[in-house]
Amino acid sequence: MTVTIEQRSPHVTLINVFTVEPQNATALVDLLSQATEDVMRHQDGFRSANIHLSADRTRVVNYAQWDSQEAYRRMLADPVAREHMASAAALAVGFDPHLYTVEAVHSVR
Template identity: 45%
Template sequence: MLTIIQVFTVEPQDQQELIDLLSEGYGSSLSRAPGFLSCGLHRGVDGDKVTLYAQWRSEADYEAMLNDASLPAILYRALTISTFEPGRYEVMQTFRPARGAAGPA
């Protein structure tokens, strides 16, 4: 499995537009791509960041999506209002609350 973490930097007045563009791009197209597993979209509370966390079955599936000529134009608009720093990761461990542990107060 491949995990993609992209941290977008955006002007605060454009943050919601960027979230809308990424939501539409993943919801309407990328979520149907072969090998797509999941995606989480996170709003920075300071207003200038949006972080996307996506998981793909393999590096090959992710590369095929990037090279697909039908990639939604809406995602190109997202790149005109933001800059981003992509990263490719492998999940090493996932932690969950200990059995019987209380959640946040």
Template identity: 50%
Template structure:
């Protein structure tokens, strides 16, 4: 499944903003990529994840889609996910996760 951003989709979106020392941005993104490949793709309800790195090196944003809030919260209770989160939080200076629904989508010329 690919990431599709559209209103009315029966999904929840996790937007997790990590603040990180620029010297550790690559370490953090590598950790997040590994966890996604090895852990999250096997979780019930996981749909997609997209990692964005800020040009100044101070942030990493994870934009992830889940089938439901319950499945996302169930995943957070799993030991392997808790272990990953502990590792990511040790690299990042600040972690700000929040769940969203798509409210509107705009494209040029539309």
């Protein structure tokens, strides 16, 4: 599925910024990617996820789309998903997850 970013979409977007030691960046990217393949994409309400690594390797960003806040909350309650999230948190110095709505979209036509 291709990620579609639409203004005022009914979906919610999780943007979770992990702060990481550069030597742990690849391990965190790999862990998040594997958790998405094994667990998250099978959750009801999951739409997509993209993992980004900063050029200086000190930040990893998980950009994920969910059908609704309720779908996201159900995932948070899943014990298997929670196990993967705990593993990701253990690799990071810190993390800052928030849900967002898309308020504006700009692109080259």
